[in-house]
Structure formats: structure tokens, C-alpha cells
Amino acid sequence: MEKEDYKSNYNTHVIRLVVILVVVGVGGYFAKAAFTPDTMGQYGHYRGSNVEEQKGREMRNMTNDSCFQCHKYIRRIHKNGVHKDVSCEVCHGAYADHVKDGKYIGKLPVKRGAEIKALCLRCHNKVIQARPRDSIKVVALPQHLEEKKVRTDHICDQCHMVHDPLLWVKQAREMMGMKEEK
Amino acid sequence: MQDIQEIKNEIAQDRRAFIKKVMGGAVAGSLLMVIPATATEIAEQIPGMRAEKTVFTKKRFAFIVDVTRCIGCGSCCVADRNEYDVPDGVYRTWVERYIIDDQDNVFVDSPNGGTDGYTEPRTDIPNPVRDTFFVPKLCNMCEKPSCVQVCPVGATYKTEDGFVLIDPKRCVGCGYCVQACPYSVRYFNKNHTADKCTWCYHRVRQGMLPACVNVCPVQARKFGDILDKSSEVYKILHEPHVISVLKPGMGNKPSLHYVGLRREVV
Numbered sequence: 360m361e362k363e364d365y366k367s368n369y370n371t372h373v374i375r376l377v378v379i380l381v382v383v384g385v386g387g388y389f390a391k392a393a394f395t396p397d398t399m400g401q402y403g404h405y406r407g408s409n410v411e412e413q414k415g416r417e418m419r420n421m422t423n424d425s426c427f428q429c430h431k432y433i434r435r436i437h438k439n440g441v442h443k444d445v446s447c448e449v450c451h452g453a454y455a456d457h458v459k460d461g462k463y464i465g466k467l468p469v470k471r472g473a474e475i476k477a478l479c480l481r482c483h484n485k486v487i488q489a490r491p492r493d494s495i496k497v498v499a500l501p502q503h504l505e506e507k508k509v510r511t512d513h514i515c516d517q518c519h520m521v522h523d524p525l526l527w528v529k530q531a532r533e534m535m536g537m538k539e540e541k
Numbered sequence: 542m543q544d545i546q547e548i549k550n551e552i553a554q555d556r557r558a559f560i561k562k563v564m565g566g567a568v569a570g571s572l573l574m575v576i577p578a579t580a581t582e583i584a585e586q587i588p589g590m591r592a593e594k595t596v597f598t599k600k601r602f603a604f605i606v607d608v609t610r611c612i613g614c615g616s617c618c619v620a621d622r623n624e625y626d627v628p629d630g631v632y633r634t635w636v637e638r639y640i641i642d643d644q645d646n647v648f649v650d651s652p653n654g655g656t657d658g659y660t661e662p663r664t665d666i667p668n669p670v671r672d673t674f675f676v677p678k679l680c681n682m683c684e685k686p687s688c689v690q691v692c693p694v695g696a697t698y699k700t701e702d703g704f705v706l707i708d709p710k711r712c713v714g715c716g717y718c719v720q721a722c723p724y725s726v727r728y729f730n731k732n733h734t735a736d737k738c739t740w741c742y743h744r745v746r747q748g749m750l751p752a753c754v755n756v757c758p759v760q761a762r763k764f765g766d767i768l769d770k771s772s773e774v775y776k777i778l779h780e781p782h783v784i785s786v787l788k789p790g791m792g793n794k795p796s797l798h799y800v801g802l803r804r805e806v807v
Contacts, residue, residue: 405698409708416743419624420752425583446756449616453623481658482614489638489673
């Protein structure tokens with residue numbers, strides 16, 4: 360009977376604890392629902408709608424054939440030359456800066472002089488050691504110019520048509536009746 | 542009198558015909574200006590891709606880099622910077638130059654990631670050179686990506702078709718993935734969210750090859766469907782070759798394969 364006396368009817372602390380837990384639980388549930396994106400977990404632990412967003416990103420580079428749709432004259436030269444695998448956009452700039460929705464929007468910078476030389480030497484510079492042998496024609500400057508008996512300040516495109524490097528060389532040989540150099 | 546009247550009638554008719562022609566021409570001309578000149582669509586480079594309407598593609602892609610072909614021109618890096626807005630000093634793809642001397646010392650450099658090409662030879666190598674080659678690097682698209690595992694917010698994820706992508710809206714920029722990637726392909730973009738090479742997911746899903754593959758002048762980069770037995774990628778992976786992946790010991794199982802890779806790189 361004595362134990363009964365010690366038992367308290369005071370239980371506010373328990374009610375408080377339960378109320379707090381319920382509030383945190385319910386609040387947390389709604390907060391999570393509010394802050395989680397709709398498509399989260401649709402295919403996995405990520406926002407499912409991001410796949411479509413990634414897919415719909417605008418393409419900035421196109422292919423050589425896109426350029427040739429308008430540049431028909433260059434197409435004839437470029438496609439028949441040894442540079443047919445060289446991309447237009449690497450030298451000229453991205454398609455998206457030039458054409459949008461089939462309309463002309465801006466001029467791509469024209470490369471001249473030293474810039475052309477730098478572009479040529481990206482691939483054709485012999486002094487860069489790591490080039491695989493027999494892949495492409497490589498030359499060392501100024502030895503190449505000395506060999507051909509021209510001034511050493513010549514720029515590549517004074518002899519080589521950049522879209523088909525051997526075009527003018529072949530034409531000149533035909534005109535002069537020269538034979539292939541050994 | 543009657544003759545003159547007939548002639549006048551004829552002229553009147555002719556004028557009507559003339560005006561009709563002019564009007565027709567004007568309408569046609571203005572239509573040409575409205576209809577885009579590139580109305581003909583560019584042929585798709587990945588056969589059957591545009592016809593797919595599912596969220597994920599049924600194809601399984603692999604990327605192969607042929608080290609024995611790469612000439613280190615940096616066209617891939619240029620195309621990549623054309624395609625994406627990449628801050629200076631970080632690279633989605635880059636080209637490394639390896640030089641190995643006869644004492645087996647390895648010298649590696651990559652000025653500006655190879656974006657400007659290689660303009661100068663290495664002059665600081667004391668011994669005769671035994672082997673030199675270029676190694677292009679990009680995202681390995683691991684089967685078990687460490688970056689996805691560490692992301693605390695589910696911003697970086699692997700799709701069912703095998704691409705590892707980053708949701709820029711979810712990314713909080715904590716940088717765990719940048720540290721976790723064993724191949725160091727991740728960086729922070731201008732919005733301070735993690736970014737990396739996606740094998741040009743948007744291009745691939747629109748039927749085009751990745752920008753770097755498209756521009757490579759010596760076909761050192763190859764991209765294709767390994768489920769398609771007629772594809773070049775399938776043939777390379779099923780023929781005897783020196784073929785390997787980077788850091789196989791990490792257990793990430795990359796989908797990026799290298800042909801002719803030297804042991805010094807792995």
C-alpha cells in the first residue's frame with residue numbers, strides 16, 4: 360500500500376515528449392515531401408527528369424556534312440582531298456556560333472598567316488616526338504622550306520590549299536610537266 | 542481600230558500574266574527565307590538512335606581509344622571546348638604525352654591539356670628515348686563508379702544504359718566525387734557544381750557521335766554499341782589485341798578501353 364503513495368499522477372513530461380515526437384515526425388514527413396523533387400527515385404536514387412534534361416541539351420558541334428549543305432564549293436575540294444577526315448569546326452569554330460535554326464547568326468573568325476601555320480603544325484610538326492610513324496605526313500620547319508627552295512618565312516597556305524593540301528602542288532606539277540619527287 | 546484593240550487586250554493579258562509571275566516569285570522567295578535552308582536533317586551517325594523513344598537506350602556503348610593512332614593534334618580538346626563551357630585550367634578531356642627513356646624513366650606532360658596541340662619537343666630528357674606516345678583521357682564511365690557511391694544527395698548517378706551523369710540542380714558542390722574519382726576526370730564548373738565528360742550524352746541520344754570522336758582526323762577515338770556485332774567497337778573488343786583499361790586494380794570496371802596501352806600508363 361505504501362508503494363501506491365509514492366506513485367505520482369503527474370505525467371505532463373510524458374505527454375510533452377509524445378507531442379514533440381509527433382510534431383517532429385509529422386513536420387519532418389511534410390518537409391521531406393516538400394523538399395524532395397517529384398521525380399526523385401523514379402529510376403533510382405536520382406532525379407528521373409534529369410535524364411530528359413540531359414538529352415535535350417543543345418548540340419553545338421555538327422558534322423562536316425552540315426557545313427557542306429551551304430558551302431558547296433568547298434565541299435568539292437575538301438571531300439576529294441587528303442584532308443577529308445579533318446573537321447571543319449576544329450579550325451573554323453562551332454556550328455552553333457554560325458547557324459541557329461537554319462539561319463545565319465554570326466561570322467566565324469577567319470584564320471590567316473601565323474594562325475594557319477599554327478593549325479597546320481598541330482598535326483604535321485615533325486619535332487613532336489610522340490607521333491606514330493607512317494600515320495600522316497610530318498615536316499620539320501624550316502628544313503621543309505629550305506628543301507623546297509622557298510623563303511623560310513613562307514606560310515603553309517602559300518603552297519598548300521588548306522582544304523586539299525596537294526591540289527595546287529599537283530596542278531603545278533601537271534603544268535610544268537614535273538615528275539613526282541623521290 | 543479593231544487590230545489596235547486586240548493588241549491592247551493582248552498586252553493587258555500579258556501584263557496580268559507578268560504580274561502573276563512576279564507575285565508568284567515574291568511568294569516563293571519569301572517562303573525560302575522562312576523555311577530554314579537546312580531543312581534536310583543531318584544523317585544520324587549512330588544507326589537507329591533517333592527511332593528510339595524509350596527513356597533509356599537499349600544499346601550499350603563502349604569507348605575505345607587507340608593509342609597507336611593518336612597524333613596528339615588536340616582536335617578532340619578543341620571540339621570539347623566548343624561543345625561545353627569549360628573553365629580555364631580544367632579539362633573534360635585531355636591528351637597526355639608520354640616519353641620513356643632507355644632507363645625506363647617516364648616523362649609525362651600535357652601543356653594546357655593538349656588543347657593548343659603540342660608545339661615544343663621535350664628537351665629535358667637526359668637519356669636516349671625508347672618510346673613515345675600520346676594518351677587521350679576522358680571519363681571512364683565505370684560499371685561501378687566511385688563518384689556515384691559517395692554522392693550524398695543523389696546528384697550524380699548511373700543510368701540504366703550505363704552513362705554516369707550529374708544533375709546540376711541537385712549538386713551541392715561538396716566535392717566528394719571530385720576526390721573519389723580514381724581517374725581525376727571531375728572538376729567544378731562555373732556554377733560550382735561538379736562536372737565531367739558525359740561522352741556527349743545529348744549528342745549520342747540525338748543520334749550523333751560524341752564531339753571528340755566526330756572530329757578525330759585519324760580515328761584514334763572510337764565509339765559504338767557493343768551489343769551490335771557488326772560494330773567496329775565489338776570487333777576490336779573481341780579480337781586479339783593489346784587492350785586494357787586504366788587502373789584495373791581499383792575495381793571500377795571502366796567502359797573506356799585503350800588499344801596499345803603501355804604498362805607505364807596503367
